[in-house]
Amino acid sequence: MLEAELLPASSGEKPLGEGFSEGEESRPQDWYFARLELWGTLERKILPPKGKGEGSQEGGRPRWVYVLRDPALGEVPLRFPREVWERIPFWAFQRHLGRTVLARFSPRTNAQGLWSPWHSPALGFSRRPGVEPSRFQARGRLVGVDREEGRLVVEIRPNPQGVLKEPFRLTLHAALALLEGLPSLGSGVYLEGELRPKSRRMVVRKAELVPLWDD
Structure with a gap:
């Protein structure tokens, strides 16, 4: 089962590649x-x-990839894991070419808290008539807080029967007031925030204490 299957879908068209058969x-x-x-x-x-x-006609056929064209971020590669790619019919890509879509990613950051688009697998996409600011959600274990640098680190671990095999960590930015209100290290936290396109920083706006399955 894909990790993406167990995330809430936004209102509107069902995301392609994400099996939201349950509410x-x-x-x-x-x-x-x-x-x-x-x-x-x-x-x-x-x-x-x-x-x-570029322009070579030798050594095989040209390759093609799908990208998301964002006004502020430029080209964002859509790198689908095999389990997700196999669930998206080819006609879905053709039908949505040139249209505005909402794309979902499993984000990755570097140690400085900058989003890495080339290392962030795509989870799916759906048709959207308008454009809204970016947003992110995460539920993981708090493993680091640096008040001087204004950053926190959360670890995302594999779930039972999920496709994620190894844990990974996200370094995120937050205001000092939010950092001071975080629970103790090792606690489960739910986070919401946004991606700053110019700096590529992922900034947390909301944090709350939550249970995790391996507590």
């Missing part, structure tokens, strides 16, 4: 997850064959 109320409330939502235009980009330069 939000039926998903486990103590599972780990991290999700970043971005709005943009779905585009297809042609790449040269591997090992060849």
Whole structure:
């Protein structure tokens, strides 16, 4: 079962690649997850064959990849894990090319708290008529707080029967008042916030204490 299957869907069209067959109320409330939502235009980009330069006609056929075109972030690669890719029909990409979509990612950051688009797997996308600010949600274990740098670190661990095999950590930014109100290290926390497109910082706006399945 995909991690994405157990995240709440936004109102509107069912996300492609995310199997929300059950409502939000039926998903486990103590599972780990991290999700970043971005709005943009779905585009297809042609790449040269591997090992060849631009415009080369040798060594195989050109490759193509899908990207999300964001006005502030530019091209964001849509790198779907195999389990997700196999669940999205080809016609879904064709139908949504050139249209505004809401794309969902499992975000990754570096140690400085900067979002890394090339290391953030895509979870799915859905049609959206308008564009809204980016947003993220996460439920994980608090493992670090640096008040001087204005950062916190949360660990996302594998869930029972989930596709995530190894834990990963997100370094996030937050105001001092929020950092001072966090629970003790080792506690489970639910976080909400936004991605700052110019700096690529993921900034927490809300934090609360929550239980986790492995407490």
